[in-house]
Amino acid sequence: xxxxxxxxxxxxxxxxxxxxxxxxxxxxxxxxxxxxxxxxxxxxxxxxxxxxxxxxxxxxxxxxxxxxxxxxxxxxxxxxxxxxxxxxxxxxxxxxxxxxxxxxxxxxxxxxxxxxxxxxxxxxxxxxxxxxxxxxxxxxxxxxxxxxxxxxxxxxxxxxxxxxxxxxxxxxxxxxxxxxxxxxxxxxxxxxxxxxxxxxxxxxxxxxxxxxxxxxxxxxxxxxxxxxxxxxxxxxxxxxxxxxxxxxxxxxxxxxxxxxxxxxxxxxxxxxxxxxxxxxxxxxxxxxxxxxxxxxxxxxxxxxxxxxxxxxxxxxxxxxxxxxxxxxxxxxxxxxxxxxxxxxxxxxxxxxxxxxxxxxxxxxxxxxxxxxxxxxxxxxxxxxxxxx
Numbered sequence: 243x244x245x246x247x248x249x250x251x252x253x254x255x256x257x258x259x260x261x262x263x264x265x266x267x268x269x270x271x272x273x274x275x276x277x278x279x280x281x282x283x284x285x286x287x288x289x290x291x292x293x294x295x296x297x298x299x300x301x302x303x304x305x306x307x308x309x310x311x312x313x314x315x316x317x318x319x320x321x322x323x324x325x326x327x328x329x330x331x332x333x334x335x336x337x338x339x340x341x342x343x344x345x346x347x348x349x350x351x352x353x354x355x356x357x358x359x360x361x362x363x364x365x366x367x368x369x370x371x372x373x374x375x376x377x378x379x380x381x382x383x384x385x386x387x388x389x390x391x392x393x394x395x396x397x398x399x400x401x402x403x404x405x406x407x408x409x410x411x412x413x414x415x416x417x418x419x420x421x422x423x424x425x426x427x428x429x430x431x432x433x434x435x436x437x438x439x440x441x442x443x444x445x446x447x448x449x450x451x452x453x454x455x456x457x458x459x460x461x462x463x464x465x466x467x468x469x470x471x472x473x474x475x476x477x478x479x480x481x482x483x484x485x486x487x488x489x490x491x492x493x494x495x496x497x498x499x500x501x502x503x504x505x506x507x508x509x510x511x512x513x514x515x516x517x518x519x520x521x522x523x524x525x526x527x528x529x530x531x532x533x534x535x536x537x538x539x540x541x542x543x544x545x546x547x548x549x550x551x552x553x554x555x556x557x558x559x560x561x562x563x564x565x566x567x568x569x570x571x572x573x574x575x576x577x578x579x580x581x582x583x584x585x586x587x588x589x590x591x592x593x594x595x596x597x598x599x600x601x602x603x604x605x606x607x608x609x610x611x612x613x614x615x616x617x618x619x620x621x622x623x624x625x626x627x628x629x630x
Contacts, residue, residue: 404429
């Protein structure tokens with residue numbers, strides 16, 4: 243436990259040091275001015291980088307009235323530094339001016355004692371300040387541990403996402419930008435054999451840890467579900483059944499997810515799909531003037547015990563591409579839903595080949611996590627005409 247005593251009067255320093263010594267606080271360092279204190283803490287007059295001579299100071303007893311720089315100004319400077327601002331500062335003052343005391347507390351001091359110093363009062367305030375600092379340090383350490391675990395969980399979550407796939411008649415790529423460390427979007431694709439591929443994109447309700455955990459549960463059962471049931475309506479129904487098995491006692495929020503799942507047959511050039519409340523996918527076929535919208539045809543997964551999912555089918559005649567996305571991509575565009583969709587179509591209707599840099603520049607400009615309202619995900623499937 244290291245305490246820094248700052249006072250321009252040597253007698254006051256001796257008195258405080260003796261009081262602390264009798265209370266078994268022996269690791270005490272002193273400074274005769276605010277400027278000397280800042281130098282000990284690593285804050286020189288022109289330094290921007292901290293190089294403290296005495297690191298790990300746990301408490302500062304700071305005289306308010308000193309020449310050159312008073313305690314209030316020194317306290318204000320300390321608050322500018324992230325590594326110093328959590329050190330509790332107790333002002334020591336002979337001034338009874340309530341406005342000055344209020345100013346000291348406003349700039350970062352946690353408490354004050356008045357001169358002449360009362361030993362019982364001083365030690366009570368020191369113990370309180372140190373107890374509060376210990377609690378703050380504990381919370382800070384816990385928060386750092388949580389942040390580390392969140393980053394680790396994000397790496398695990400990212401690892402379950404499918405890698406790009408490039409086949410002769412079928413290519414699929416994706417870009418994903420979560421709004422926070424953990425998110426609720428998930429995409430995956432699987433080769434089903436005989437030129438068929440199963441592709442799914444889902445968007446879990448909400449953000450953060452709870453949504454990401456639900457998402458990871460779906461990821462854990464997805465491959466088995468797709469390869470066992472294959473057909474779109476059966477896959478969606480099985481995911482609905484599995485999701486509803488997650489019973490949470492006294493659950494206050496009804497969790498669900500929207501999803502679009504499709505089976506693409508590259509030999510027959512056919513797409514069978516179910517859209518469970520998800521934004522419409524876009525099929526650009528050849529040189530067609532406008533895309534075909536694969537719109538929602540049943541309610542989201544997890545809302546009810548049973549889900550009636552009627553599959554839809556369509557074919558493509560020429561080379562083309564399919565675009566799937568989550569609503570975070572729409573929400574970054576102003577206007578109503580039709581205007582948002584028009585913007586999306588205009589940006590996607592520029593050839594069938596995957597252009598990652600262009601998609602990133604249009605939809606995925608880097609922002610601070612707090613500035614993004616929703617997760618954003620884009621899946622691009624290039625379809626090539628085969629020989630029937």
